[in-house]
Amino acid sequence: xxxxxxxxVRPRRLRANPLVxxxxxxxxxxxxxxxxxxxxxxxxxxxxxxSSMPGNYQLSVDRLVDEVGAxxxxxxxxxxxxxxxxxxDATGSSALRDDGIVxxxxxxxxSVYKSEVVLLTDECFCEYTDHGHxxxxxxxxxxxxxxxxxxxxxxxxxxxxHARAGAxxxxxxxxxxxMVQAIRTGLDQAGFSHTPILSYAAKYASGFYGPFREAAExxxxxxxxxxYQMDPANGDEALREVELDLAEGADMVMVKPAxxxxxxxxxVKDRFGVPVAAYNVSGEFAMVKAAAQKGWIDERRVALEIxxxxxxxxxxxxxxxxxxxxxxxxxxx
Ligand code: PBG
Numbered sequence: 001x002x003x004x005x006x007x008x009v010r011p012r013r014l015r016a017n018p019l020v021x022x023x024x025x026x027x028x029x030x031x032x033x034x035x036x037x038x039x040x041x042x043x044x045x046x047x048x049x050x051s052s053m054p055g056n057y058q059l060s061v062d063r064l065v066d067e068v069g070a071x072x073x074x075x076x077x078x079x080x081x082x083x084x085x086x087x088x089d090a091t092g093s094s095a096l097r098d099d100g101i102v103x104x105x106x107x108x109x110x111s112v113y114k115s116e117v118v119l120l121t122d123e124c125f126c127e128y129t130d131h132g133h134x135x136x137x138x139x140x141x142x143x144x145x146x147x148x149x150x151x152x153x154x155x156x157x158x159x160x161x162h163a164r165a166g167a168x169x170x171x172x173x174x175x176x177x178x179m180v181q182a183i184r185t186g187l188d189q190a191g192f193s194h195t196p197i198l199s200y201a202a203k204y205a206s207g208f209y210g211p212f213r214e215a216a217e218x219x220x221x222x223x224x225x226x227x228y229q230m231d232p233a234n235g236d237e238a239l240r241e242v243e244l245d246l247a248e249g250a251d252m253v254m255v256k257p258a259x260x261x262x263x264x265x266x267x268v269k270d271r272f273g274v275p276v277a278a279y280n281v282s283g284e285f286a287m288v289k290a291a292a293q294k295g296w297i298d299e300r301r302v303a304l305e306i307x308x309x310x311x312x313x314x315x316x317x318x319x320x321x322x323x324x325x326x327x328x329x330x331x332x333x
Contacts, residue, residue, distance in 0.1 A: 027312040035078035036240035036323040039215050040064050040105045042086045051212035054289050055323050061108050072325035080120040082216050085128050091136045092128030096159050103165040110166035121162040123172040132220040134174035146225050151176050156186025163192040173200040175228040180248035199250035202238035205229035207256045208283030238264045257281040262313040269314030285321040300329055
């Protein structure tokens with residue numbers, strides 16, 4: 001078949017008029033697709049800015065309630081909670097307490113906001129262990145490693161505890177083999193068969209998590225997370241991870257980080273057609289903030305371009321520290 005070319009075809013015809021340009025736009029950002037990460041710590045009236053993440057704070061439960069209210073007023077509905085506990089130990093036992101920091105936060109938020117917000121919980125132990133790894137340790141082949149199978153029942157217990165306290169969706173982020181199955185079984189047995197799992201299915205061992213580890217006070221005290229998080233060089237492996245998590249009962253899957261992994265987002269979306277979340281992580285946020293503070297880039301323009309691109313790549317949901325700013329910018333139009 002012969003396809004006519006120039007001068008019959010002129011792509012610029014649809015670009016000249018801004019209103020026509022709007023009509024043919026393929027991707028539209030919507031505040032309903034944002035999930036705002038929040039960091040909660042013990043105490044009262046604490047609102048301490050995270051230096052590498054301007055505009056983001058470690059909050060005590062009372063201030064967390066205010067923060068969620070302010071964000072909800074901007075149209076944001078989804079929130080994911082990260083806890084900074086008052087004590088840490090080798091197994092991260094404070095993560096399982098009924099009066100743990102995330103459990104207290106969930107109860108407080110649930111009682112104030114009822115069904116007006118969607119509360120997600122990050123399910124992992126790195127914030128709760130004194131060594132900063134994502135589960136209890138063991139030694140295999142002369143290497144210290146996270147004990148995969150010992151972590152599974154702990155993850156299930158953490159999720160059940162969060163579901164009881166009011167979590168709407170649990171999001172396991174530790175990249176343990178079999179974690180989705182263990183959590184699904186645990187939730188079902190505890191009467192939470194209706195609670196969805198958003199699995200951090202393709203989570204890479206990334207340098208872009210730097211600011212988060214300051215925010216959540218969770219850097220590994222030795223070694224790195226290369227023994228459980230994925231090698232940034234691998235793409236096919238991400239598809240196998242996603243396939244396994246879906247087979248184990250994941251309702252949604254996440255790709256993390258977002259920007260260096262746009263190809264993974266697209267491949268996951270094309271292959272599986274399930275709801276995909278992308279985590280626009282702390283380092284990706286911090287780079288934009290820092291360059292904008294220096295006057296090197298236009299923050300609003302770049303942030304909206306990034307968020308739009310993540311959606312265009314195939315993500316349905318975006319976890320992003322830009323959620324509040326973006327909500328305001330979208331309102332201004
Ligand atoms: C693990 C977890 C991490 C992030 C979210 N969940 C840190 C890690 O894997 O080391 C990073 C998020 C970000 O950088 O914004 N609980």
